[in-house]
Amino acid sequence: KSVTQWLQDHGQPREWQERFWNIIALAILNDSPEHTSAEIFKRALKAMFHGKRENSSLAFPLTSLSQLLRMPAENYVRQHGGTILTHSAVERIDSIYDVQKGDSHPERFIITTADGRRITARAIICALPHRQALQVLRSSNLSENISLLLQQMETLRDSSIINVHLWFNKVFTQLPFAAIIGRNFQWIFNTRMIRTKDSHTPTHLTLVMSGANSFIHLPKEHLLHVALQDLHAVLPESRTASLLHYLVIKERTATIALRPGVDALRPGPETPVHGLFLAGDWTATGLPATIEGAVRSGKQAAALAIRLLSGEHS
Numbered sequence: 001k002s003v004t005q006w007l008q009d010h011g012q013p014r015e016w017q018e019r020f021w022n023i024i025a026l027a028i029l030n031d032s033p034e035h036t037s038a039e040i041f042k043r044a045l046k047a048m049f050h051g052k053r054e055n056s057s058l059a060f061p062l063t064s065l066s067q068l069l070r071m072p073a074e075n076y077v078r079q080h081g082g083t084i085l086t087h088s089a090v091e092r093i094d095s096i097y098d099v100q101k102g103d104s105h106p107e108r109f110i111i112t113t114a115d116g117r118r119i120t121a122r123a124i125i126c127a128l129p130h131r132q133a134l135q136v137l138r139s140s141n142l143s144e145n146i147s148l149l150l151q152q153m154e155t156l157r158d159s160s161i162i163n164v165h166l167w168f169n170k171v172f173t174q175l176p177f178a179a180i181i182g183r184n185f186q187w188i189f190n191t192r193m194i195r196t197k198d199s200h201t202p203t204h205l206t207l208v209m210s211g212a213n214s215f216i217h218l219p220k221e222h223l224l225h226v227a228l229q230d231l232h233a234v235l236p237e238s239r240t241a242s243l244l245h246y247l248v249i250k251e252r253t254a255t256i257a258l259r260p261g262v263d264a265l266r267p268g269p270e271t272p273v274h275g276l277f278l279a280g281d282w283t284a285t286g287l288p289a290t291i292e293g294a295v296r297s298g299k300q301a302a303a304l305a306i307r308l309l310s311g312e313h314s
């Protein structure tokens with residue numbers, strides 16, 4: 001069932017859908033409520049409103065996501081004896097079997113990277129985005145049993161996000177952020193004010209469009225025009241400001257499309273290849289394709305890999 005069908009079943013008038021539900025559903029599920037899963041939406045609402053109060057709070061990063069999330073994670077891995085290779089994309093993973101033992105499980109894996117490295121591992125967590133994971137697994141020599149998983153992954157579709165950053169020569173709003181109803185972009189964030197608590201010039205606004213598949217192919221100049229039209233419609237004072245600079249960021253494959261029934265297509269952490277695990281926001285987390293889902297799946301995959309390796313040692 002789609003989010004729209006579910007809302008209709010519960011007697012939510014069209015106006016409430018347009019002015020309240022749709023804006024929340026689009027932000028959470030990154031696609032139109034007519035095409036997204038009511039089940040996943042319900043789970044997200046439950047997680048937000050049936051738990052602790054802070055579960056439903058809005059959080060704005062005050063620094064870049066790299067500083068907030070990536071760097072502490074990298075430090076943690078290094079401090080615990082791990083190694084991180086960057087600019088070293090995985091091209092393929094080959095499973096090696098001990099023919100003499102006649103084992104049906106791979107004894108080890110060899111990972112080949114684009115810069116020519118060959119890394120040996122007993123267990124692997126493939127935490128690549130959905131498209132890249134599919135490409136790497138297709139190029140790999142693993143096991144025939146993996147073909148069903150690949151077919152399942154091929155059926156997953158993408159949903160886009162477009163961000164348009166605008167810098168103006170004057171201040172014309174004191175709103176930290178606002179939802180836009182009935183236009184093309186759905187949110188305006190007063191990025192400079194949120195990050196620096198400073199509402200002086202230049203004003204830096206970010207307009208966000210989730211579920212942007214029908215706009216993603218448009219030229220950047222056209223998207224700028226659409227963003228300015230939406231901004232002028234909701235904040236007419238913006239017409240009096242001069243645009244100093246702009247940046248359009250298109251994320252074509254921002255998340256998987258969470259269509260009704262998609263739960264059955266998202267693979268879990270275990271694969272048909274013993275020792276190869278999957279993680280990522282697109283896997284069967286039960287949640288929308290979010291950071292929280294990615295973390296949850298990473299923890300599950302790590303627990304399974306640790307169990308496998310500690311079983312081998314004992």
Ligand SMILES: Cc1cc2nc3c(=O)[nH]c(=O)nc-3n(C[C@H](O)[C@H](O)[C@H](O)COP(=O)(O)OP(=O)(O)OC[C@H]3O[C@@H](n4cnc5c(N)ncnc54)[C@H](O)[C@@H]3O)c2cc1C
Pocket residue numbers: 088089090091127128129132136161163251254255279280281282289290291292294
């Ligand atoms: C514009 C935008 C806004 C978003 N806003 C939010 C939000 O407000 N809240 C929220 O919770 N989520 C948000 N998301 C979604 C969030 O970014 C993802 O859910 C999250 O990053 C998924 O984490 P992940 O670890 O599964 O994948 P990723 O973060 O995509 O990490 C996968 C990693 O694999 C690497 N990689 C790719 N190919 C290879 C290869 N061949 N070899 C080695 N490494 C490779 C990539 O470089 C990347 O570092 C947003 C996404 C976008 C695009």
